[in-house]
Amino acid sequence: MSGSYILVVDDEPDIRQLVKEILEDEGYQVAVAEDGIAARQALRDRRPDLLLLDIWMPDLDGISLLKELAEGDGLPCPVVMMSGHGTVETAVEATRLGAYDFLEKPLSLAKLLLTTERALEVDKLQQENVGLRRQVQHTQEPVGKSPVMQRMREQVKRIAQHDTWVLISGEPGSGRETFARYLHSQSARSERPFVDLGVSSITQGNEARELFGSEESGRIHYGSLEQARGGTLFLNEVGDMGLEAQSKLLGALETGSFLRVGGSDPVEIDVRIIAATQRNLEEEVRAGRFREDLFYHLNVVPLQIPPLREHREDVPELLNYYIDFYVAREKLPYRHFDMAAQNFLRNHIWHGNIRELKNLVQRLLILGTTGDIAVDEVESAMGIWEQTSGGGVVVPLSFDLPLREAREQFEKSYLEYQLKQHAGSVTKAAQAAGMERTHLYRKLRALGVEIKDRK
DSSP: OOOOEEEEEOSOHHHHHHHHHHHHHTTOEEEEESSHHHHHHHHHHOOOSEEEEESOOSSSOHHHHHHHHHSTTOOSSOEEEEESSOOHHHHHHHHHTTOOEEEESSOOHHHHHHHHHHHHHHHHHHHHHHHHHHOSSTTSOOSOOSHHHHHHHHHHHHHHTSOOOEEEEOOTTSSHHHHHHHHHHTSTTTTSOEEEEEGGGSOTTOHHHHHHOEEETTEEEOOHHHHTTTSEEEEETGGGOOHHHHHHHHHHHHHTEEOOBTOOSOEEOOOEEEEEESSOHHHHHHTTSSOHHHHHHHTTEEEEOOOGGGGGGGHHHHHHHHHHHHHHHHOOOOOEEOHHHHHHHHTSOOTTHHHHHHHHHHHHHHHOOSSEEOHHHHHHHHTOEEETTTTOEEEOOOSSSOHHHHHHHHHHHHHHHHHHHTTTOHHHHHHHHTOOHHHHHHHHHHTTOOSGGGO
16 A cells, blocks of 8 residues: 655745655655645645654744644644754753654754654554554454364455455454454555544444544544544444444445535545444344445445354463463463363353453453362353253353443343243243343344244
């Protein structure tokens, strides 16, 4: 994909042109602005990956523009200040406002290129660290040597070679984000940003601002579509997006551009979209909760992530992976699952999938002391209880999940139990659960419970 986009702001034409030519020779995309006012417009037109900003300019000086950019959402990108008349005070003020570095004029070619490279690399690492705090495996291959996981990795590698949009489906905790990040890492966009937008966490009515950004009182907020420019935008739980936001996103995808909230100038789209959902979007379309035309835009290549129960032979490897991870990352004491515990966990239902396994490993390393981890310790840590009145079904209760997912986990276990108790009869299960039959059908589909297999 194209190189990083750099905005050079300097009131001296010779310096602007020289810096532009030097950076373009290195493969960067470069735009120039002759003063602070022109820089404002250039920032409105497109978010840069790096800003080279002169201090002394007419009308609006560089420090004032830097201060203006630092307010609100903070600096949109790394900023390197340039000046031939800099003082200690201006350098300190620029640093306080968040500038990455300070270059003295006349510019040294070697220092200009080194500072540019380092500023872009530091910004990339900061973005990756934000993702790592939410996602353990970042660009690592999804763990597992089972035939299922080997096929999944090969399929993702093939998809990554084509710049198409992908819709990832799967249960909560099954590794949808892991596969999305892996797909990005295998693609031609791997050197550009991977931006994760959790649709379900956006405040209602604020979706357009988060997606498209905004222009308010002369200040620009760059939305996820611009933050991911040249890279990948991961729309996590896209099925939770409101109809109004769906309509605006569809319009942007169809035209290839969008307007920021409160803005008047169109902004071009240059991203690969990977959407993920635990919902059955075809059912959501039929129910009128998701736009059919947007569904077809996103569903160019479908990718179904299998639940952990479909590749349980990977459980021992996953256990070892997360033990090593928490020992290295959190300095927790090393422990090992004995063979009986591993066998017990291989046969566990794993309603919370890989996330449940990960949380279990962390809990056992925190609460345990030394020695092997045995079955009784695993059962205690999992909070397993048996429902003895009518079948003895084992239901795991995970207290590490968000409330919504924990509730769905319980609902799924409860309804599977009712179906089992009534030999797969939805009518009888609905009566036992005190639900309307049609409502139960919708609930079972939403939770991913296969009804036909139970008859």
